[in-house]
Amino acid sequence: xxxxxxQTAPFEDQRPGTNGLRRKTAVFEGKKNYLQNYIQSVLSSIxxxxxxxxxxVVGCDGRYFSRAAxxxxxxxxxxxxxxxxxxxHNGLLSTPAVSCIIRKIKAIGGIILTASHNPGGPGGDxxxxxxxxxxxxxxxxxxxxxxxxxxxLEEYAICPDLRIDLSRLGRQEFDLENKFKPFRVEIVDSVDxxxxxxxxxxxxxxxxxxxxxxxxxxIHIDAMNGVMGPYVRRILCDELGAPxxxxxxxxxxxxxxxxxxxxxxxxxxxxxxxxxxxxxxxxAAFDADGDRYMILGENGFFVNPSDSVAxxxxxxxxxxxxxxLGVKGFARxxxxxxxxxxxxxxxxxxxxxxxxxxxxxGNLMDSGRCSLxxxxxxxxxxxxxxxxxxxxxxxxWLSIMAARKQGxxxxxxxxxxxxxxxxxxxxxxxxxxxxAAFYLMKxxxxxxxxxxxxxxxxxxxxxxxxxxxxxxxxxxxxxDGTVARNQGLRIVFTDASRLVFRLSGSGAxxxxxxxxxxxxxxxxxxxxxxxxxxxxxxxxAIALKISNVHERTGRRGPNIxx
Numbered sequence: 005x006x007x008x009x010x011q012t013a014p015f016e017d018q019r020p021g022t023n024g025l026r027r028k029t030a031v032f033e034g035k036k037n038y039l040q041n042y043i044q045s046v047l048s049s050i051x052x053x054x055x056x057x058x059x060x061v062v063g064c065d066g067r068y069f070s071r072a073a074x075x076x077x078x079x080x081x082x083x084x085x086x087x088x089x090x091x092x093h094n095g096l097l098s099t100p101a102v103s104c105i106i107r108k109i110k111a112i113g114g115i116i117l118t119a120s121h122n123p124g125g126p127g128g129d130x131x132x133x134x135x136x137x138x139x140x141x142x143x144x145x146x147x148x149x150x151x152x153x154x155x156x157l158e159e160y161a162i163c164p165d166l167r168i169d170l171s172r173l174g175r176q177e178f179d180l181e182n183k184f185k186p187f188r189v190e191i192v193d194s195v196d197x198x199x200x201x202x203x204x205x206x207x208x209x210x211x212x213x214x215x216x217x218x219x220x221x222x223i224h225i226d227a228m229n230g231v232m233g234p235y236v237r238r239i240l241c242d243e244l245g246a247p248x249x250x251x252x253x254x255x256x257x258x259x260x261x262x263x264x265x266x267x268x269x270x271x272x273x274x275x276x277x278x279x280x281x282x283x284x285x286x287x288a289a290f291d292a293d294g295d296r297y298m299i300l301g302e303n304g305f306f307v308n309p310s311d312s313v314a315x316x317x318x319x320x321x322x323x324x325x326x327x328x329l330g331v332k333g334f335a336r337x338x339x340x341x342x343x344x345x346x347x348x349x350x351x352x353x354x355x356x357x358x359x360x361x362x363x364x365x366g367n368l369m370d371s372g373r374c375s376l377x378x379x380x381x382x383x384x385x386x387x388x389x390x391x392x393x394x395x396x397x398x399x400x401w402l403s404i405m406a407a408r409k410q411g412x413x414x415x416x417x418x419x420x421x422x423x424x425x426x427x428x429x430x431x432x433x434x435x436x437x438x439x440a441a442f443y444l445m446k447x448x449x450x451x452x453x454x455x456x457x458x459x460x461x462x463x464x465x466x467x468x469x470x471x472x473x474x475x476x477x478x479x480x481x482x483x484d485g486t487v488a489r490n491q492g493l494r495i496v497f498t499d500a501s502r503l504v505f506r507l508s509g510s511g512a513x514x515x516x517x518x519x520x521x522x523x524x525x526x527x528x529x530x531x532x533x534x535x536x537x538x539x540x541x542x543x544x545a546i547a548l549k550i551s552n553v554h555e556r557t558g559r560r561g562p563n564i565x566x
Contacts, residue, residue, distance in 0.1 A: 063097025140390030301412025313378025
């Protein structure tokens with residue numbers, strides 16, 4: 005096969021965000037060389053000596069344009085000296101499975117075609133994410149290298165005639181001109197390697213007894229027509245014995261059935277409705293690439309993601325993996341509630357507070373400092389891989405239920421009684437004018453940076469909130485000393501309530517997103533049944549007043565409340 009060098013011109017907007025490069029699908033599909041430029045930038049960011057003959061993993065969440073993009077990646081990887089590609093069957097691999105395979109076969113990295121929970125289809129979003137050799141997302145240094153290459157790129161290398169069959173399991177070899185060794189592509193079962201890893205972590209017999217025994221727990225799992233369908237069917241149904249009708253929306257679709265594959269109360273409405281019927285004791289939904297999840301108990305009892313990671317932390321002894329290896333420490337993103345902190349304190353373990361973005365957990369896990377980490381955006385994971393992991397999280401919950409012989413709501417309420425309840429919510433203002441969003445945050449920072457602000461009191465109804473401290477969060481990595489600045493504005497009050505404001509980096513280039521987080525801890529069990537919005541109403545009123553978000557954006561309210 006001939007290797008061609010194609011002339012191109014750089015694009016100025018290929019700086020990867022929190023989860024790689026996300027744009028409208030039409031940009032990748034319609035702008036000449038936009039996809040090729042970015043793939044070349046990723047490949048060129050790998051040192052030439054490391055690149056020659058190396059192994060890479062490629063997977064996608066099944067969204068529209070993934071097959072065409074996978075073909076281009078194969079053609080360009082071959083032309084750029086990659087020796088072997090390992091690709092999921094029909095191109096499909098969940099993000100946790102990519103991380104798992106990278107680590108198992110010691111690949112140099114992996115390319116994941118996903119825009120996570122963003123909508124799919126021709127009018128939706130597309131994304132390209134590069135994971136490094138530890139199986140985790142690119143650290144800031146690698147993302148900066150990719151961006152710098154993209155700004156000066158003048159040509160890319162490709163083998164345009166090379167074609168692969170993604171539906172045929174096994175090895176395919178190709179001879180390239182001027183290359184001594186053949187280029188190899190291996191199409192692997194999407195689930196196998198990941199399933200073996202899970203079998204080494206969990207007591208599958210205990211979970212199977214829970215799902216099949218005389219007091220069988222009836223579950224309802226929604227794969228939201230993303231990549232998780234084959235994993236749910238194979239692992240929860242075939243291996244763990246859940247009835248086939250426990251799993252719904254398990255066929256991966258290019259547009260995810262016309263809804264955003266986002267596992268929350270706004271978009272996973274069919275799961276919420278099914279759980280409210282009272283027929284099922286446990287429900288879960290996954291996002292498109294399988295790294296995020298939502299848990300619901302009987303009658304639709306919602307488990308807040310910040311509570312979920314704290315409850316997992318308090319019950320890790322129910323899982324063989326942690327009984328054998330011990331628990332080293334915990335980590336959470338700054339915007340995630342402090343529920344995990346109190347568990348860490350009770351267990352006398354370290355708690356690390358990081359910026360948003362899973363890449364910040366990688367160093368902590370690689371250096372043996374951290375066993376479990378989580379984010380408020382429905383992501384939890386451990387040091388078994390270097391990504392958040394939705395199905396792993398579901399199996400943790402099922403393990404806890406099997407060991408404690410309790411339902412979801414009882415487990416959550418007992419946790420609150422012991423540690424206190426963290427009322428927590430997030431307001432998302434999406435699609436904002438980027439300049440307006442930038443200056444809103446800049447002006448808000450000036451307000452909270454004023455010395456007088458730290459002695460300020462806010463009276464809302466019969467509540468008085470006194471500011472204890474306020475800052476722009478900055479993270480110093482305890483492993484390598486790298487500093488991440490401007491990671492979100494936070495205001496902490498004397499009663500430990502918090503407000504956080506963040507300009508999000510996970511959009512698809514269609515405007516900016518400002519997220520506002522409010523949190524308040526209640527220790528009195530008598531006050532654990534209140535509505536979240538009622539409890540946090542005064543804090544939210546303060547947030548709206550000091551930010552002027554509605555006046556400055558022309559919005560009457562947030563797009564999404566979680």
